Amino acid sequence: MTKHILDRLAPKTDGRMAVTFADVARHSGGSGPSQATLELQRRTQDRPPKNTRMREFTRLDTQQA
Numbered sequence: 841m842t843k844h845i846l847d848r849l850a851p852k853t854d855g856r857m858a859v860t861f862a863d864v865a866r867h868s869g870g871s872g873p874s875q876a877t878l879e880l881q882r883r884t885q886d887r888p889p890k891n892t893r894m895r896e897f898t899r900l901d902t903q904q905a
Contacts, residue, residue, distance in 0.1 A: 873881075
């Protein structure tokens with residue numbers, strides 16, 4: 841009886857598949873995030889957070905950048 845696939849050792853890879861995927865994604869897309877992503881990022885910044893801790897955290901986070 842053979843082992844279940846989760847019980848087998850994963851094959852050793854050099855990570856080339858991830859590098860190739862990143863290269864394809866980098867070269868096939870535009871020169872940055874899509875307009876939909878930028879719009880969502882702007883929309884979350886337009887509304888101040890109601891939670892005091894979150895407001896202070898985001899204030900500190902934006903000051904470091």
